[in-house]
Amino acid sequence: MKSYVAQRLGIAILTLVGMSIVIFTLLRLAPGDIVDILFSTAGYVNESEKQAILKELGMDRPYWIQYLDWMRQILTGDLGKSYRYDVPAWEVIRPLVPVTIELAVLSIIVAVVLGVPTGVISAVRQDTTLDYVLRVLSLAGLSMPSFWLGMVIILGMVSWLGWIPPLTYVKPTENFRAHAIQFALPALAVGYRSSALIMRITRSSLLEVMREDYIRTAWAKGQAERVVIWHHALKNAILPVVTVIGIEFAFLIGGLVVTETVFNLPGVARFLVQAILWRDYPIVQNLVMFIAIVVILSNLFVDMLYGVLDPRVRYGG
Amino acid sequence: MSRRRATISFVVVSLALVIAFGTPAISQTPKAGGTLNITQREDLPQGFAIHETSTISTVWPAMPCLNNLVLFDPLKKTESLDTIIGELAEKWSWQDSYRNLVLFLRKGVKWHDGQPFTSKDVKYTFDMLREAPDAPAKLRINPRKDWYTNVQTIEAPDPHTVIFHLKRPQPSLLMMLASGYTPVYAAHVPPANYRTACIGTGPFKLKEWRKGEFVEFVKNPDYFVKGRPYLDGLKYIVIAERGTRTAALQSGAVDVAFPGETTKTAAEQLKKAVPELAVTPYSQNVNDNIIMNMKKPPFNNAKVRLAVSRAIDRRALVQAVHQGGAVVGASMAPKPHGFWGLLDRDLNALPGYGKPADEKPRAKQLLAEAGVTPQNPLKVELVTRAIAVYVDMASFVINELKQIGIEASLKQIETAQWHATATRGDYQIGANLTGIGPDDPDANYFENYACGSPRNYSFYCDEQVMKMIEQQSQELDPKKRFAQVAALQKKLEDDAARPLLDWKLDYFVHRPFVKNLIPHQSIYNFGRMQEVWRDK
Numbered sequence: 001m002k003s004y005v006a007q008r009l010g011i012a013i014l015t016l017v018g019m020s021i022v023i024f025t026l027l028r029l030a031p032g033d034i035v036d037i038l039f040s041t042a043g044y045v046n047e048s049e050k051q052a053i054l055k056e057l058g059m060d061r062p063y064w065i066q067y068l069d070w071m072r073q074i075l076t077g078d079l080g081k082s083y084r085y086d087v088p089a090w091e092v093i094r095p096l097v098p099v100t101i102e103l104a105v106l107s108i109i110v111a112v113v114l115g116v117p118t119g120v121i122s123a124v125r126q127d128t129t130l131d132y133v134l135r136v137l138s139l140a141g142l143s144m145p146s147f148w149l150g151m152v153i154i155l156g157m158v159s160w161l162g163w164i165p166p167l168t169y170v171k172p173t174e175n176f177r178a179h180a181i182q183f184a185l186p187a188l189a190v191g192y193r194s195s196a197l198i199m200r201i202t203r204s205s206l207l208e209v210m211r212e213d214y215i216r217t218a219w220a221k222g223q224a225e226r227v228v229i230w231h232h233a234l235k236n237a238i239l240p241v242v243t244v245i246g247i248e249f250a251f252l253i254g255g256l257v258v259t260e261t262v263f264n265l266p267g268v269a270r271f272l273v274q275a276i277l278w279r280d281y282p283i284v285q286n287l288v289m290f291i292a293i294v295v296i297l298s299n300l301f302v303d304m305l306y307g308v309l310d311p312r313v314r315y316g317g
Numbered sequence: 318m319s320r321r322r323a324t325i326s327f328v329v330v331s332l333a334l335v336i337a338f339g340t341p342a343i344s345q346t347p348k349a350g351g352t353l354n355i356t357q358r359e360d361l362p363q364g365f366a367i368h369e370t371s372t373i374s375t376v377w378p379a380m381p382c383l384n385n386l387v388l389f390d391p392l393k394k395t396e397s398l399d400t401i402i403g404e405l406a407e408k409w410s411w412q413d414s415y416r417n418l419v420l421f422l423r424k425g426v427k428w429h430d431g432q433p434f435t436s437k438d439v440k441y442t443f444d445m446l447r448e449a450p451d452a453p454a455k456l457r458i459n460p461r462k463d464w465y466t467n468v469q470t471i472e473a474p475d476p477h478t479v480i481f482h483l484k485r486p487q488p489s490l491l492m493m494l495a496s497g498y499t500p501v502y503a504a505h506v507p508p509a510n511y512r513t514a515c516i517g518t519g520p521f522k523l524k525e526w527r528k529g530e531f532v533e534f535v536k537n538p539d540y541f542v543k544g545r546p547y548l549d550g551l552k553y554i555v556i557a558e559r560g561t562r563t564a565a566l567q568s569g570a571v572d573v574a575f576p577g578e579t580t581k582t583a584a585e586q587l588k589k590a591v592p593e594l595a596v597t598p599y600s601q602n603v604n605d606n607i608i609m610n611m612k613k614p615p616f617n618n619a620k621v622r623l624a625v626s627r628a629i630d631r632r633a634l635v636q637a638v639h640q641g642g643a644v645v646g647a648s649m650a651p652k653p654h655g656f657w658g659l660l661d662r663d664l665n666a667l668p669g670y671g672k673p674a675d676e677k678p679r680a681k682q683l684l685a686e687a688g689v690t691p692q693n694p695l696k697v698e699l700v701t702r703a704i705a706v707y708v709d710m711a712s713f714v715i716n717e718l719k720q721i722g723i724e725a726s727l728k729q730i731e732t733a734q735w736h737a738t739a740t741r742g743d744y745q746i747g748a749n750l751t752g753i754g755p756d757d758p759d760a761n762y763f764e765n766y767a768c769g770s771p772r773n774y775s776f777y778c779d780e781q782v783m784k785m786i787e788q789q790s791q792e793l794d795p796k797k798r799f800a801q802v803a804a805l806q807k808k809l810e811d812d813a814a815r816p817l818l819d820w821k822l823d824y825f826v827h828r829p830f831v832k833n834l835i836p837h838q839s840i841y842n843f844g845r846m847q848e849v850w851r852d853k
Binding site: 031032033036037038039040041042043044045046049052053056084085086087092095096151154155157158159162163164166167168169261262263264266270271274277279 | 360362374527565568570571732734736737
């Protein structure tokens with residue numbers, strides 16, 4: 001087990017190094033840089049002033065030196081300075097992380113709470129009216145972009161209640177109720193979409209397992225439906241579902257751009273887009289690395305979970 | 318007895334008059350207290366460093382923390398030399414036939430960090446802006462240096478007097494000094510610090526700037542105008558998504574819209590949903606225009622440029638692209654929104670401003686004279702910024718050009734590259750937007766039409782026009798200056814220097830209890846918030 005984890009962490013480090021090279025290169029291949037944007041807000045360009053700012057920001061140095069400097073900064077825990085805000089990048093990034101993680105976790109909880117039971121019901125009541133209704137609902141969830149659903153929720157709130165959720169981040173310690181409301185609506189919008197996927201995977205996986213011999217044996221032994229479904233079938237059907245949940249969580253960390261924008265939540269994804277538009281390399285590079293780390297860790301966690309859920313899975317050499 | 322009856326009658330009539338006319342006056346007495354929630358469409362691009370940007374996204378949320386020497390009266394809609402009031406300058410005086418501007422500064426004014434404000438701060442700011450050889454500091458980006466080319470020296474003979482010595486008379490220097498783009502910086506604070514914080518003398522002090530979320534100000538208790546500001550605080554909330562901004566206004570989560578953001582259609586929808594909302598149409602002092610690179614063929618040919626100008630039906634553009642939320646005008650904002658606008662009769666006589674049925678054949682004829690025929694069509698690449706307001710206008714222009722035989726393909730340039738592309742002249746023809754600080758010819762012409770100006774994207778350079786620009790700038794007689802500016806507007810359109818298409822209107826929206834927030838004829842100059850109060 002230990003050697004497996006060590007091996008995975010080794011691969012993770014290599015992945016992160018590769019990732020850092022890719023993001024560093026891609027950013028510099030994109031046309032324009034922060035200085036162009038700064039001049040854009042001023043409405044003109046002056047080449048000598050541009051060179052002076054490039055020098056001030058250290059962007060006149062060869063790329064490989066800039067890359068090594070970034071690596072040195074990561075290793076020393078100093079993420080550099082935001083080009084746009086002229087403050088340490090960590091100061092900018094730090095408040096974003098909990099917002100996105102909380103939203104992603106809540107969305108996943110909503111997705112699992114909605115998706116797994118409905119998937120089970122749909123499988124157990126296959127080809128009944130209830131199954132069709134649940135399948136239509138899940139198809140609607142898959143077809144409906146969460147940002148669109150989010151905007152509909154906001155417009156509905158405004159039209160019917162004359163109210164919208166808080167527009168600035170409310171800390172749970174400040175006002176827990178307002179905080180809960182602020183996150184509940186986007187979590188529902190995002191979670192509904194993810195639940196549709198989880199529901200369909202749960203349903204198909206469970207249907208497959210239900211045709212296995214050991215399930216037929218369980219039925220033959222006269223075991224109760226609850227025991228057959230939840231103890232025998234679902235335990236074996238859940239592995240692909242866990243995989244999907246892991247992938248969804250990793251996706252949500254960086255993929256909530258529009259939801260965060262629509263609900264005006266100051267999260268990682270919304271800020272990342274702004275940082276890309278501003279070519280704020282220190283912010284973009286470090287945020288992408290953060291997302292990459294979350295993806296790697298969530299995958300590792302899911303792999304570890306396999307061993308717990310399925311005793312046949314063994315790790316190690 | 319009759320005297321008593323007369324007294325009773327007088328009291329009754331007086332009470333009736335008070336009830337009839339007095340009540341509104343009583344309800345309009347400003348109330349102190351409360352906080353305003355104000356929309357901010359994007360995070361502050363350069364913090365509070367107004368001198369390093371040319372965007373309303375900086376000026377709007379930074380103005381409450383700073384002061385100018387003089388400012389356009391926030392309570393008057395019109396901006397002109399007559400509506401300028403003192404801020405840090407208590408009074409001023411022109412001397413030597415408008416060659417020296419002497420400003421007498423207020424005493425007892427303090428910066429937000431407690432340091433005293435003196436003439437040293439004024440000299441520091443304006444020497445830095447005009448890049449004087451002995452300036453103690455330098456801005457890393459200085460977009461309005463051209464505003465001060467006529468300033469020869471700045472003298473601070475004592476802590477409360479400043480003298481601007483000019484090379485030639487320039488009465489409208491005051492117009493530039495009164496713009497929201499012209500705050501005074503503190504000499505003891507490096508200019509770079511304004512990108513992250515705001516040490517001003519203004520009515521509000523910075524409390525917190527949470528990046529990407531909001532900027533919060535609190536009342537400055539030591540403000541030099543007694544009894545101001547009325548409000549306890551301001552909160553500029555960054556709402557990037559347009560739909561969410563509208564919903565926030567509709568629900569009352571924000572009290573004030575972002576200037577320049579509400580189209581006619583959006584305002585009508587908002588008003589329908591919330592009838593009590595206050596909607597004020599006003600000119601943004603932002604125009605749609607066509608830039609043509611005169612350094613390269615085919616637009617180094619005046620006939621081709623004029624053909625382009627004549628091809629575009631400006632009134633149809635106003636309807637199609639802005640749904641009526643813009644007005645047609647030449648290079649100065651048209652009346653009644655602008656002070657310098659041409660009369661309708663003069664405007665309609667300009668090339669491109671007449672009836673399309675007359676203009677398009679003349680455009681074709683000009684193209685034919687330039688050698689463009691159906692057998693030898695003109696193919697060009699029209700660039701524009703990759704933002705909806707630019708692209709919509711560009712698409713309309715392309716369609717108009719097609720009707721006279723110019724085949725234009727659209728190339729969208731990302732914001733990061735737009736100004737670099739225009740400044741370097743890496744284009745043939747472009748659809749552009751230009752915002753002008755104060756509604757004054759000096760602020761417009763030196764920046765956008767003068768030879769060698771970095772924002773003269775067309776590279777238009779005409780000796781006669783330069784003389785006309787200089788001449789109107791130093792003209793002391795307002796009537797003569799008005800006539801000179803009219804002639805200048807005509808000349809620029811005749812030359813198709815940078816054909817103007819329309820001037821955009823904004824439909825400024827706020828909750829009905831927000832008082833004294835009066836849009837001017839430019840979006841850049843009414844954000845001080847000193848006089849604003851809540852009737853709630």
